Amino acid sequence: MSAAWLTRSLGEVVAITKGRKPPRLISDSSSDSFPYATAEYFRSGIATQFVPSTDLASCVLTRSGCPVLIWDGSNAGEVFVGKDAVLASTMALIRPDDSVLDEGFCYFFLKTAFDKLNDGTTGSTIPHVSKHMLTALQIPILPLPEQRLISSLLFKLESAIALQAQLSDATAEIKRAAMRELFTRGLRGEPQKETEIGPVPESWQIKAIGHVFEIVQGLSLKGNLSGGSDGVPFLRTSNVYWGRIDLKNVSRMHVAPELIGDRWLRQGDLLVCEGGEIGRAAVWESKEPGYTYQNHLHRLRPLIGGSIEPKFAAAWLEVGFCHRKVYEGAGNKTTIPNLSRARLAELPMPVPAIDEQRDIVAILDAIDRKIELHRKKRTVLEELFKALLHKLMTGEIRVDELDLSALQAPAEPLSPAAEPAV
Incomplete structure (x- = not known):
């Protein structure tokens, strides 16, 4: 923290009031009741319990x-912006002295203190915030206009x-709706027929997965896992998500290449999870050679002469x-559910003409790009937020040194016109 800043202990400039459990909790959200503010309520914004207004005299009220602060439990020290509600007994209200401390500035200061408060909890059974540690925190007392600019x-x-x-969640919902429609009605306006997998367009065939793909299960680890940078990179079920493969944490194993045999991955291979969330599937799109995969994954490769698009099959599995x-x-x-090679091979799947498969994949890829764009934007903004939170709260930079013009631009709404056509 900047040596030039005036600081005071938090206990000098805030009042702390622990929440109390009300006499009654009801599920009725009528105008004569107030939301019961638990940590879950602050996270989701959805109240599931309410307090009758007649019981408010014995309650602690928070305001917008x-x-x-979460006072008790594993997330003790986590802070939220208050809403007009009745505060739960596991929470505490932090009321700043508004003559010296802005509420928003206090909120963001407490965000920077989460690790310290959470690591310093007391209590042998249920951890709770140490009041001594909380009140001893040194908070910078800047001019109120600067505090308000920062917050x-x-x-x-x-x-x-x-x-x-x-936007990411909304686009993901658009994708789910599109998938349900595409795999029921197709793209050619055909009449439907009833099949063992439900209604599909009349021209679509239903085939067992083992009739369109060669299926090869991966290698057993057998203690060959290496923590070093050498060895053969292999994928695990934790790398395979619905529709995408994450390579941020790829394990390696010491194994002779000849023992891997035909388990080297090629671009276009479809990987399907045998364990965990069974059936989770994604296509290996990398051209990089030298990757293999563990025995809890099945590799599906189109049979020679077949007409199947692996990304279409991955979407169908979802x-x-x-x-x-x-x-x-x-x-x-079994004790732990698993999808054996034999069971996977006999599962039925729809097989339309290859050009229709590719058209369906193109639509879903366009939606995926939109989802990924929002994910990337969110990641960049989160990194910027963390950096600014630290630097502004320690005085490493001052708010009047920042160019804030980019934050004035209105966000692009998710409009029907921006959605991919189905």
Whole structure:
């Protein structure tokens, strides 16, 4: 923190009031009741319990804008912006002296203190915030106009992050709706027929996965896992998500290349999870050679002479397992459910003409690019927020040194015109 800044202990400039459990909790959200503000309520914005207005005399009320802190539990020290509600017994209200401390500035200061407060909790069974540690925190006392500028900037960044999350979620919902429609009606306006996997266009064939793909299960680790940078990179189920493969944490194993045999990955191979969330599937799109995969993954490669687009099959597996539940109970009935090679091979899937498969993939790829764009924007904004939060709260930079013009531009709404056509 800047040596030039005046600081005071937090206990000198805030009042701390612990929440109390009200006499009654009801599920009725009528005008005569107030939301019961738990940590989940602050995270989701959705109240599930309410307090009758007749019981408010014995309750602790929080108001919009005033910081509240999780006092008890594993997330003790996490801070939220208050809402008009009844505060839960596991929370505490932090009321700044508004003659010296802005509520928003106090909120962001407390965000910087989470690790210290969470690591310093007391209590042998249920951890709770150390009041002594909390009140001893040294908070900079800047001129109120500067505090408000700092909190305004950081609130704008938080809103921008939340917007990107909402846009990503909305686009993901568009994709789910598009997938349900595409795999039921197709793109050619054909009549439908009833099949074992539900209604599909009349010209679509239904084939067992093993009739269109060669299926090869991966290698067993057998203690060959290496923590070093040498060895053969291999993918695990934790690298495979629905529709994408994450290479941020790729394990390596010491194994002779000849033992890998035909388990080297090629561009276009479809990987399907045998364990974990069974059926989760994504296509290996990298041209980089030298990757293999573990035995909890199946590699599907189109049979010679077949007409199947692996990304179409990956999308269908998501529909079949997640949206239409055609594969409910597909896993082997063991202690830990798994999707054996034999069971995977016999699962039915739709096989339209290859050009229609590719057209469907193109539509879904366009939506995926939109989702990824929002994810990337959110990541960039989160990194900027963390950097500014630290630098502004320590005096490394001052708010009047920043060019804030980029934050004044209105966010692009998610309009029907911007959505991919289906």
